[in-house]
Amino acid sequence: MLKIEAVIQPAKLDAVKEALIEAGIEGITILEARGHGRQKGHTEFYRGREYTIDLLPKIKLEIVVGDALKEKAVQAILGAARTGHIGDGKIFISRVDEAIRIRNDERGETAI
Amino acid sequence: MHCYRGIKLFLVSAMLGLPAMAFAVAPALGPSPPATQAQIAALQQAVRDAQTAGDNAWVLISAALVLLMTAPGLTLFYGGLVRRKNILGTMMQSFAMMGLITVLWALVGYSLAFGAGNGIIGGFEHAFLRGVSLAPNPNYGGTIPEQTFMIYQLMFAIITPALITGAFAERVKFSSMAVFLSLWSLVVYCPLAHMIWGVGGILNVTGGYWPVFDFAGGTVVHISSGVSALVCALYLGKRAGYPQQDMPPHAMVLSFIGAAMLWVGWFGFNAGSALSAGPLATSAFINTQFAAAAGAIGWVVAEWIQNGKPTALGAISGAVAGLATITQASGFVQPMSALLIGLIAGVVCSFMVFKVKKFFGYDDSLDAFGVHGIGGTMGALLTGLLASGAINAAYGKDAAGHPVATGAIDGNWHQVLNQAVGVGIGWALAIVGTLVLLFLVDKTMGLRVSAADEAAGLDLSQHGEEGYDLNS
Numbered sequence: 001m002l003k004i005e006a007v008i009q010p011a012k013l014d015a016v017k018e019a020l021i022e023a024g025i026e027g028i029t030i031l032e033a034r035g036h037g038r039q040k041g042h043t044e045f046y047r048g049r050e051y052t053i054d055l056l057p058k059i060k061l062e063i064v065v066g067d068a069l070k071e072k073a074v075q076a077i078l079g080a081a082r083t084g085h086i087g088d089g090k091i092f093i094s095r096v097d098e099a100i101r102i103r104n105d106e107r108g109e110t111a112i
Numbered sequence: 113m114h115c116y117r118g119i120k121l122f123l124v125s126a127m128l129g130l131p132a133m134a135f136a137v138a139p140a141l142g143p144s145p146p147a148t149q150a151q152i153a154a155l156q157q158a159v160r161d162a163q164t165a166g167d168n169a170w171v172l173i174s175a176a177l178v179l180l181m182t183a184p185g186l187t188l189f190y191g192g193l194v195r196r197k198n199i200l201g202t203m204m205q206s207f208a209m210m211g212l213i214t215v216l217w218a219l220v221g222y223s224l225a226f227g228a229g230n231g232i233i234g235g236f237e238h239a240f241l242r243g244v245s246l247a248p249n250p251n252y253g254g255t256i257p258e259q260t261f262m263i264y265q266l267m268f269a270i271i272t273p274a275l276i277t278g279a280f281a282e283r284v285k286f287s288s289m290a291v292f293l294s295l296w297s298l299v300v301y302c303p304l305a306h307m308i309w310g311v312g313g314i315l316n317v318t319g320g321y322w323p324v325f326d327f328a329g330g331t332v333v334h335i336s337s338g339v340s341a342l343v344c345a346l347y348l349g350k351r352a353g354y355p356q357q358d359m360p361p362h363a364m365v366l367s368f369i370g371a372a373m374l375w376v377g378w379f380g381f382n383a384g385s386a387l388s389a390g391p392l393a394t395s396a397f398i399n400t401q402f403a404a405a406a407g408a409i410g411w412v413v414a415e416w417i418q419n420g421k422p423t424a425l426g427a428i429s430g431a432v433a434g435l436a437t438i439t440q441a442s443g444f445v446q447p448m449s450a451l452l453i454g455l456i457a458g459v460v461c462s463f464m465v466f467k468v469k470k471f472f473g474y475d476d477s478l479d480a481f482g483v484h485g486i487g488g489t490m491g492a493l494l495t496g497l498l499a500s501g502a503i504n505a506a507y508g509k510d511a512a513g514h515p516v517a518t519g520a521i522d523g524n525w526h527q528v529l530n531q532a533v534g535v536g537i538g539w540a541l542a543i544v545g546t547l548v549l550l551f552l553v554d555k556t557m558g559l560r561v562s563a564a565d566e567a568a569g570l571d572l573s574q575h576g577e578e579g580y581d582l583n584s
Binding site: 045046048 | 470
C-alpha cells in the first residue's frame with residue numbers, strides 16, 4: 001500500500017478529484033494548507049507599503065492506494081493539476097504498513 | 113451657522129402674503145371680504161410652517177446619514193484595516209462614542225458648544241438641554257426646531273473622536289480610551305465648535321474677530337481629530353513589531369463597504385450643514401460628490417505611477433481624503449473648485465501616507481492624520497482661496513445687490529489669513545488639549561494594553577470575544 005500526498009493549486013482541486021475518481025480511486029482526504037516551494041510568494045501593496053506574502057494558499061490531498069494503482073493515480077494528478085507554471089505543486093509517495101477500517105476491523109487493501 | 117436664512121424666510125412669506133391681499137381687495141373677484149390682519153398673519157404662519165417642514169425633513173435625514181458614517185461606515189472601514197484579532201476592539205472604539213458622547217452631549221456638551229458663554233467656550237445655561245426647545249433658534253438654522261439642530265450637531269460630536277481611534281488602533285486599553293475621548297470631547301471639541309459655529313465665538317463668520325469659513329467641519333472635525341490622532345500615535349508609540357512585522361488589512365471587503373457608506377453619509381454631513389433644503393444644500397451636495405470622485409482618481413493615479421498598480425484601498429482612501437478636504441469648502445465654492453480641491457487632496461494625502469509617514473516613522477496605524485489632519489488643513493486654506501460670494505454670500509450683499517467678496521478668488525485675500533488663524537488655533541488646541549489629557553489618563557489608568565494582551569488581540573483581551581469564530 002502507498003500513500004500519495006499531493007500539494008496542488010486550489011483552483012485545480014475539482015479537476016484532480018474527478019480524474020482520481022475516473023482512475024478508480026474512491027477515498028480522498030483534503031486539507032487546506034499554506035506554503036511555498038521555489039515560487040516564494042508574491043508582493044501586495046497597501047497604502048504604498050509593500051508586503052511580501054510568502055505562504056500561499058494551497059490544497060494538500062492524501063490518498064492511499066494499492067501498489068498496482070500507483071502509476072494510474074500519479075498520472076491522474078499530473079494530468080489534472082499541471083499548468084506548466086511555477087507553483088503547480090508536488091507529489092510525495094510513501095509506504096503504508098497497515099490500513100484498518102474502524103467500522104468492522106477489516107485490514108489491508110480491502111480496508112482502503 | 114446661517115442666520116440670514118431667517119431674514120430671507122420673512123421676506124418670502126411677506127411676498128407670498130401680498131398677492132393674497134391683492135386677491136382679497138379686487139372687487140370683481142367675488143364677495144369675499146378684505147383680508148384681516150389676522151388672516152394675513154395666519155397665512156404667514158402657514159408659509160413658515162411649510163418651510164420648516166421641508167427644512168426639518170432634510171436636516172433630520174442628514175442627522176441619520178451622519179450617524180451612519182460612524183456606524184456602520186467608520187467601524188467597517190477601520191475594522192477591515194486592522195488585523196483579524198482586533199476587529200471587534202476597533203469597532204467598539206467607534207461604537208462606544210455613539211453611547212458616551214450622546215449622553216455627554218445631552219448633559220453638558222451641547223451647552224458648552226452652542227451656549228452663549230464667551231468667545232472661547234459656551235456656558236452651562238443649556239446643561240441638561242434646559243431651554244433647548246422645539247421652536248427654531250434664529251442663531252442656529254432659523255427654520256428648524258433647535259432640538260433638530262442639537263441632534264444634528266451631536267452626530268458630528270460623535271464621529272470626531274471616533275476618527276481619532278484610527279491612530280491608536282490595536283494597542284489602547286478600552287477603559288482608558290473611553291475616558292480619554294470623553295474628556296477630549298469636552299476639552300477640545302466643544303470649545304473649537306463654539307469658537308467657529310457658536311454665537312459670539314472668536315472665529316464665527318458673523319461677528320468673530322477672525323471670521324473663518326467652515327461649512328461642515330473641516331477645522332472643527334477633521335483638523336481637531338487628525339492632529340490629535342498624530343499626537344496620540346506619537347505619545348502611545350508604535351504597535352509591537354511595527355514596522356518590521358507585516359500588518360496588512362485583514363478584510364478589505366469590509367473596508368470597502370465602510371468607505372462607500374462614508375461617501376453616502378457625507379451628503380448628510382455637508383449638504384445637511386446648510387440647515388435647510390434650499391439651493392445652498394444643493395451646492396454642498398454637488399461639491400461633495402465632485403471632490404470625492406476627484407480624490408479617488410487623484411490617489412489612484414498617484415499610486416499607479418509610483419507602485420505600478422491601482423489598488424482598491426487607494427481608491428477608497430482617496431475618496432475619503434477628497435471628502436475630508438471638501439468638508440470645509442462644501443457650501444462656499446463653485447463645482448469646478450470642488451473638482452480641483454478633491455484632486456489636490458487625493459495626490460497630497462497619498463504622498464503623506466506613502467512617504468512622509470515612512471520618513472518620520474510614526475505609527476498612525478490607519479492614517480487618521482495623513483487623511484483627516486492634512487485634508488482638513490488643506491481644505492481650510494483652499495476655502496479661503498476659492499470661496500465664492502455667488503455660491504454663499506456669507507458677508508452679505510452690497511447696496512447694488514452684489515455679494516460682498518468672500519474668498520481670494522473674489523478678491524478678498526484677507527480671508528486666507530482668517531482661515532490660517534483658524535487652522536493655527538485648531539492645531540494648537542488639538543495638540544495641547546490632547547497632550548494634557550493623554551498624560552493625565554496615562555498616569556492614572558495607563559493607556560496601553562500589556563504586551564501579552566496586545567499579542568492576544570483586543571477582541572480577546574479587552575472584550576472576551578472573537579470577531580470570527582471559524583469553528584462554530
